[in-house]
Amino acid sequence: MRDELRIVPMDETNYTDAARLARENLREGWSEKTYEEQLKNPSDRTYIAYFGEQACGFLSAWYVLDEIEINNVAVEKDFRRLGIGRKLFERLFEDLPEAERTVLEVRESNAAAIGLYKSLGFVQAGIRKDLYSHPDENGLVMIREKG
Ligand SMILES: CC(C)(COP(=O)(O)OP(=O)(O)OC[C@H]1O[C@@H](n2cnc3c(N)ncnc32)[C@H](O)[C@@H]1OP(=O)(O)O)[C@@H](O)C(=O)NCCC(=O)NCCS
Numbered sequence: 724m725r726d727e728l729r730i731v732p733m734d735e736t737n738y739t740d741a742a743r744l745a746r747e748n749l750r751e752g753w754s755e756k757t758y759e760e761q762l763k764n765p766s767d768r769t770y771i772a773y774f775g776e777q778a779c780g781f782l783s784a785w786y787v788l789d790e791i792e793i794n795n796v797a798v799e800k801d802f803r804r805l806g807i808g809r810k811l812f813e814r815l816f817e818d819l820p821e822a823e824r825t826v827l828e829v830r831e832s833n834a835a836a837i838g839l840y841k842s843l844g845f846v847q848a849g850i851r852k853d854l855y856s857h858p859d860e861n862g863l864v865m866i867r868e869k870g
Pocket residue numbers: 748749794795796797798799802803804805806807808809810829833834835836837838839840842
């Protein structure tokens with residue numbers, strides 16, 4: 724049988740997959756303990772993408788009042804540019820149709836992430852100088868309005 728992409732919410736059976744993907748693919752990834760703590764956070768909306776049995780991407784967000792805040796998104800190197808990042812966002816937006824806007828911050832040199840966000844309708848709303856360290860770098864604030 725052909726493997727298919729599945730996107731599932733994070734739960735107590737799979738949060739270690741999100742932590743591994745963060746550790747291996749992000750400079751500012753959270754610890755396993757922090758992902759575990761998100762299971763008790765009513766605002767948390769984290770999804771993990773599986774190709775067959777392999778966890779290949781995840782997206783972590785919080786939904787507070789009418790706003791989605793993106794915390795992290797990453798796709799395993801060998802699985803990039805296959806539409807998985809886009810599908811993770813589409814699942815989040817499908818599950819929260821009432822959200823008025825979605826906000827995120829991104830390193831200004833992260834062309835892949837900025838390309839993904841623009842393709843989803845995010846626009847640059849501001850710059851936060853030296854938001855990031857190791858190396859120091861400005862953060863772009865990007866927003867996607869509903870509709
Ligand atoms: C950013 C990231 C999540 C994108 O995931 P992905 O699954 O490869 O993205 P998709 O295949 O869904 O791409 C969708 C669109 O985004 C844009 N995009 C994706 N990667 C791009 C790149 N390297 N350069 C330019 N645009 C890119 C394109 O418009 C693409 O559509 P197309 O392939 O039809 O041209 C992935 O590159 C990644 O994990 N990077 C390392 C972690 C990271 O930087 N995360 C963001 C900071 S928290």
